[in-house]
Amino acid sequence: MPELPEIRTIAAGLDDALAGHTLSGLEVARPQCLNGTPGEMRDWILARRVVRVKPRGKWILFSLDDIAGDLVAINLGMGAEIRLPGAAEEPPDHYRVRLHTREGSGVFIRFWWLGHVHYVPGDDETHPVRLLGPDALDEGLDVDAFRGLLEGRRGGIKAFLLDQRRIAGIGNFYAHDILARAGVHPLRKIPTLGDDEIAGLHRSIREVLGESLDLGGADYERDIFGRPGRFSRESFIVGYREGTPCGLCGTTVVRIRTGSTPGDICPGCQPLPEDRT
Amino acid sequence: MPELPEIRTIAAGLDDALAGHTLSGLEVARPQCLNGTPGEMRDWILARRVVRVKPRGKWILFSLDDIAGDLVAINLGMGAEIRLPGAAEEPPDHYRVRLHTREGSGVFIRFWWLGHVHYVPGDDETHPVRLLGPDALDEGLDVDAFRGLLEGRRGGIKAFLLDQRRIAGIGNFYAHDILARAGVHPLRKIPTLGDDEIAGLHRSIREVLGESLDLGGADYERDIFGRPGRFSRESFIVGYREGTPCGLCGTTVVRIRTGSTPGDICPGCQPLPEDRT
DNA sequence: TAATCTAACAACGA
DNA sequence: CTCGTTGTTAGATT
Known part of the structure; x- marks a missing residue:
């Protein structure tokens, strides 16, 4: 992946x-x-x-x-x-x-x-x-450009982040923490996101992907010479931590289904005003 | 319409x-x-x-x-x-x-x-x-060509008949009796249709539309000189006959929702092996 | 653990 | 009764 x-x-x-x-x-x-x-x-x-x-x-x-x-x-x-x-x-x-x-x-x-x-x-x-959208770490993708991508979209934010035609490069592995760091539930509808949340998501994308990139990628993948990356999922605050305390607030992380992909969330950091957990 | x-x-x-x-x-x-x-x-x-x-x-x-x-x-x-x-x-x-x-x-x-x-x-x-499919009364649309249109389709037969990109010219008004004359339930999945049912649908399309065309169209519509058509819904066997006996077998006609359009069917003539009425 | 494409379907807008 | 877009799900991909 x-x-x-x-x-x-x-x-x-x-x-x-x-x-x-x-x-x-x-x-x-x-x-x-x-x-x-x-x-x-x-x-x-x-x-x-x-x-x-x-x-x-x-x-x-x-x-x-x-x-x-x-x-x-x-x-x-x-x-x-x-x-x-x-x-x-x-x-x-x-x-x-x-x-x-x-x-x-x-x-x-x-x-x-x-x-x-x-x-x-x-x-x-x-x-x-x-048909790819802009690269998630594209230099030109500042917070205003990111807000522009969200404009007119009505669906859930996680489906958006995983849709390569909207923004390219994010998969399920990094999506968990991108959402958690921004305190945004994966099922939040895009029109309900506040400016602060959009800015938070933009920052989280750059932080999470940037940290991994600086470490040569995830440690379960290898470069072309067979050397593993140095980014460990241990540094995630919710991703792959189901049943353990959220790295930020200590609430127990739960795994939910969001569309077709599973997703780990912190019910404390990522409330869903609309309805379900 | x-x-x-x-x-x-x-x-x-x-x-x-x-x-x-x-x-x-x-x-x-x-x-x-x-x-x-x-x-x-x-x-x-x-x-x-x-x-x-x-x-x-x-x-x-x-x-x-x-x-x-x-x-x-x-x-x-x-x-x-x-x-x-x-x-x-x-x-x-x-x-x-x-x-x-x-x-x-x-x-x-x-x-x-x-x-x-x-x-x-x-x-x-x-x-x-x-993007229109072939005209429903196109001379070249024989039963083999019609079967060809159905090939590879997995959805319900009524949604197919109403989809102008598949076959052009059929709307909800005539769809009721096209299906009823062929004894096919609107929610039947296309791959479950037998050759006889496909031939029946093909014949029904030509009969129902052809009869109306010969009479100048439906009597609630008018030609360019304001003259109404002479095709009456009285001649339908199930269309717009909810609660009355099917014109063929006498079973009471019921109205169901099929996708986004309502549809009148005869539960006697149009059984649905798969599940609901 | 994880991706993408298509079809079908629902909801909404015009 | 219309048509179109969007979003969502299910299925398939070898």
Whole structure:
């Protein structure tokens, strides 16, 4: 479940290693994760130079030369290993997709569950990566811009935060504490949020994701060299603490269902004026 | 609530009267029913020739010359008067939209509730009239084509029949008896329908709409000269007969809610194996 | 632990 | 009786 901090860490590593390289090989042990046949994929992307590798929400984007906007877009789904072994190192065993460059690098990807390697032509305006909202840590996303994103929305705040078309990069793992630090219940309807709560959410997003990013991402994920992140869920105040005291007020954390995802909340810090717990 | 039979009757009358005419005037007492300002509308459509007037589902389409696919699209919403008074006749009083032609004809439209007069450029691929399914009485819509439309659909059959993007021209008024004649409960899920039931629905659509069309449409609607149709709801076997015996089997007709629309059914003819009445 | 896309459906607005 | 948008849920994805 790599989210923005992990994706940024991985993409930065890939950019360091691959920017300027030319793709020379693609091997696929699981064709369903592509959006074309392996043969089509090779026609589309091989012999092309990787201009840059950049993170975008939960996606890793390789920009290709020759045609503006052409991308290789990687989504790690609900968890994946993505490795770039050093020259002296043994390549991993059970890859699902392997990408080689003429310069001798190899990217090995093993999806745990539901991941994709897509080719996105520059003129494809409908691919999910074209519909992403602003990155949750985008420099330009100040509190006013964030308030603007919420404008006119009527649904629950957690569904909004997880909707990649609204704001990109937040998944369930970090959502718990983003909401808890702001003292906002996940089921609060957006129009009921006060300016202070909106500012609190904006600050929480930057704090929670920023702290993890500074530590190289969550400790259950690894960078492209296999090194784990140093952000531990121990630092959460409610996330994955069901049945234990809230890190802020001591009230016992409870797990509720919010839409399709489970969510841990502190009933003390995150009251729901409207109705249920 | 004009549906396919009434729309075909009206469109045929307008085509007889206006095909070849050139639009010369547009007056609007209710600008909200346009998809542009009255001034824009005039720029778009005046001085242009009406090539043909054709029915399409519940829409009346004026094809304009000069640019292929350019249309004036009229939707009568939940009921409207649309009149083309004879030369000697007094024009109606309370129009909402009035359209004149250089040749001296005038079309007067009074929307009762939620109707539209839209300009649809030929390159607009997203306007509702571009997304319509095949006309319910389309010559080419044989039983195999109809079965093809149902393929892959999982929802209730009535929601399908009323969805203009699937099949165009059926509204709630005729839907009751289309379902009843085929002995199909409105909430039946499409994948549970047998081949015989699909064939029955196909036949019912043609019978019910065809009978009304042959009679000039429903008797509560009028043609462009103000003459009422001759199709009476008295001939329905279940539609608008709540509390009275089904015209086929004598079981008392009941009104149920099916999704967002009310629907009369015969519990005898239209059992629902799955669950509720 | 965790993601995204589609279809169907309800609620609301116009 | 209309049509459209939004939000919500359920199902599927290999």
